[in-house]
Amino acid sequence: MTPATPWVIQATHLTKTYRMGEVEVHALNGLSLQIASGEVVAIMGPSGSGKSTLMNILGCLDRPSSGEYILDGEAAARLRDDQLASIRNRKIGFVFQSFNLLPRASALANVELPLRYAGLNGKRKAKATAALEAVGLGDRIHHKPTELSGGQQQRVAIARALVNDPAILMADEPTGALDSRTGKEIMDLLLEINRERGTTVILVTHDPNVAARARRTIRLRDGQVEEAAS
């Protein structure tokens, strides 16, 4: 098959083995998958299926024990820590279930954080403000996370993920800490970003309502892809 769009993620025969005392745990078992640029993909599976491990490797937070991983044209399977940090900074935006905002910093400072590690000095404020406006928080840029509602905090986190124009938005249970109405709004925002910017969105979830809004669902079981449905 010939891809209509270039693959943004190409993972081949990924394995990940943890050693817990005497026992070896195979979290990933020769898993292969491909995700095209601009896709919205949900990764589902029961706990222990290797979901988190896969997300960590796809998000360049961790390295596979073996296998190949090419992210947006860069081989990422065997990079050093600082090279992985640079890839995360440029190509990946993370959205976590628990937002993970710096509590003492304003929304603006939180969104500026990736730009600071990118070494960007001059246009930081303008870019961060634009990102906050894009998620509908243009009027709250100086609020601290404690002064914002859960949905607003997750919007700040999304703005932070977007600010460096990443190729991939990786959302780990993005609606898990929110009520269903706010959760739906956050999903709307993620899909809107996908539509308008063409950013690939990967959702890790076990909420079927969230997965239903993705164009493709990848189910994992025992460290392997169970079925791929579109």
Add this chain to the structure above:
Amino acid sequence: MNIFSALKEALGSLAANKLRSSLTILGIVIGVAAVIAMVSLGRGLQASITSQLSGIGTTQLSVFYMPDPEIRNPQPLTTGDMQALVDPINAPDVKAVSASISGVGLVSFGSKSSSATIYGTTANYAELNNLKFQEGGFFGEEQVLGQSSTVVLGPRLADLLFNRTKGLVGEMVRIEGQPYRVVGVLQSLGQGSVSFSDTDMAVLVPYTTARLRLIPQGGRDQVDTLTVQVRDSSRTMQATEQVKQILRTRHRTPVGLDDFYVFASKDILDAANSITSMLTIFLGGIAAISLLVGGIGIMNIMLVSVTERTREIGLRKAVGARRRDILVQFLAESVMLSLLGGGLGILLGWLIGVAVAVVSENSGNAITPIVGIDSILLATLSASAIGIFFGFYPANRAATLQPVEALRSE
């Protein structure tokens, strides 16, 4: 991230935990203050001892008659010895020699009288002993040869007899009932200064006159003390040897036994200096231990901080912080702690020094602590070194955290 913004951010995160940060800083404050105070007090002590001892003069040797009990026929010092010591060949380091004899007598003017020390000296005595004059001068060679009845008064004695210390040249005083003409009045040696001869409460007359009329005990040319001036204070030891050699030959003493003693004031000064230096190092060393304890406090609190903020570190790494970024962030915090502590510590140490100066002055023994720019530099450098040293381990621990595990922590 540049250093400036790292320090600014560090300040912000320290301000978030004010009590904890202040207590940690306090450890460094106490350490640095202790070092500064101890070193400055030690230096002050050294300076005060040096200035007291400098009254003796560092280029002076004093030779006394002090026979070893095993010598059968010890010989007193004589004016012949004095002349023999001025010998450019055998004693090249000796510049000049003066001699003196001393006794006690009654000095009177009008109805007032006082017992005073009588020094009979050679004409160069005043110069060799750094005596200064309020008025007049010392008697000269001529007066010594002529056994003239001239006298130089010590300031305290002059005040006692005349109720003044000015306008006395030409007055006549009586020593043991004999009339002497005043030719000069000395300046006071000053409080706290150390000297072998307390000239404040003394009369000085030509030694020939003294031997003839005031202190008749002993031979005509016999003297009590020789004062030797050395050409260069760094050659004191050589000069001492030369003096000893000449006197041994002249007195024909057996090998290893002397009938005289040569005292070098520089030896005392050197000994005092080395004692106070050691004292300073010792006190500074003890103080440095408290600085070390302060440093361990920093390390402790930084470790706690790293543990508490593991999740934040994970997040920072997830959005692209490299190992170095995290290292710099935490090092900036510990350096900030220690620099703040160092600054306050210098201030506190200086205040302690001032307090000690006030107390010691009121108790009569003034010690002026000396806070040098070098000890301030040293304190600042060691404070930042402590910040870096004790901050490195926690910072490195933070920097090497794996993002996956850091994000997972609660």
